[in-house]
Amino acid sequence: MKVFIIGIAGGIGRRVAEQLAEAGDEPIGLVRRPEQAEALALGGIQTVQGDLVSMSIDELAATMRGCNAIVFSAGAGGKESDEATTRVDGDGPGKLAAAAERAGVRRFVLVSVFPEAWRERRMDASFEHYMVEKKKAETQLVLTDLDWLIVRPSALTNEPGTGQVDLGLAKVHTEVARDDVATTIVELLRTPGLNRLILELTGGGMAISEGISELTIRLGCGGGLSTDFVLRNADDRLD
Numbered sequence: 727m728k729v730f731i732i733g734i735a736g737g738i739g740r741r742v743a744e745q746l747a748e749a750g751d752e753p754i755g756l757v758r759r760p761e762q763a764e765a766l767a768l769g770g771i772q773t774v775q776g777d778l779v780s781m782s783i784d785e786l787a788a789t790m791r792g793c794n795a796i797v798f799s800a801g802a803g804g805k806e807s808d809e810a811t812t813r814v815d816g817d818g819p820g821k822l823a824a825a826a827e828r829a830g831v832r833r834f835v836l837v838s839v840f841p842e843a844w845r846e847r848r849m850d851a852s853f854e855h856y857m858v859e860k861k862k863a864e865t866q867l868v869l870t871d872l873d874w875l876i877v878r879p880s881a882l883t884n885e886p887g888t889g890q891v892d893l894g895l896a897k898v899h900t901e902v903a904r905d906d907v908a909t910t911i912v913e914l915l916r917t918p919g920l921n922r923l924i925l926e927l928t929g930g931g932m933a934i935s936e937g938i939s940e941l942t943i944r945l946g947c948g949g950g951l952s953t954d955f956v957l958r959n960a961d962d963r964l965d
């Protein structure tokens with residue numbers, strides 16, 4: 727599987743790329759600085775130098791042509807200006823989706839955010855702007871005909887992954903390790919039946935592959951699972 731990752735040098739993006747490369751898949755993504763390309767190349771990860779904001783839709787389409795899926799895990803929120811938040815977090819996914827349609831890449835996984843994240847902390851205006859832009863991006867993607875999947879992780883940590891999460895349609899916002907978010911995204915890329923859904927992802931006690939399988943069965947999205955597996959679990963539920 728060849729996967730185009732926007733944000734490939736970032737916390738989640740790099741982990742997704744590394745896990746894909748380790749499994750023999752082909753991650754590729756945009757980097758803004760040559761030293762990021764060099765660092766990723768050491769792990770056998772291919773990159774293209776470019777900037778989501780300055781590239782045209784045609785240029786982005788040409789870069790991703792031939793890929794099987796896209797992962798959008800870029801973000802300027804909190805680190806650059808509000809204007810950058812608008813261009814990257816807000817307008818970026820819609821722009822990339824337009825490029826995906828042009829390039830014929832149907833599967834699009836967007837890393838978003840819980841709508842209630844840190845609202846109790848009475849964050850500043852820039853944070854509120856970030857939240858508005860994240861929601862705008864979700865809406866733009868949902869309006870496309872792509873096989874989109876939106877994953878909203880809770881607050882990200884750099885703790886080592888546990889291989890366990892809590893994943894579903896609505897979860898309580900706590901914390902989740904970037905390692906586990908990346909593993910979940912990689913597994914979701916391998917589960918094509920789960921699409922056109924918004925999933926919330928937080929730390930938890932269920933093995934990632936098991937959580938995805940359960941969700942697939944519960945939502946009746948059998949594609950991607952063996953018939954044996956679906957029947958076995960359906961039987962279990964009837965017992």
Ligand SMILES: NC(=O)c1ccc[n+]([C@@H]2O[C@H](COP(=O)([O-])OP(=O)(O)OC[C@H]3O[C@@H](n4cnc5c(N)ncnc54)[C@H](OP(=O)(O)O)[C@@H]3O)[C@@H](O)[C@H]2O)c1
Nearest residue numbers: 733735736737738758777778779799800801838839881882
């Ligand atoms: N932090 C949290 O607790 C939290 C919670 C929920 C969701 N999220 C979301 O999760 C996602 C990933 O988070 P993360 O911590 O892994 O992010 P990160 O480490 O900040 O990585 C973001 C990446 O996006 C890239 N990027 C920014 N602007 C770009 C542009 N114009 N063109 C191309 N690439 C660009 C950055 O490139 P450079 O390296 O060149 O800067 C960086 O590599 C983000 O969308 C974030 O909003 C975060």
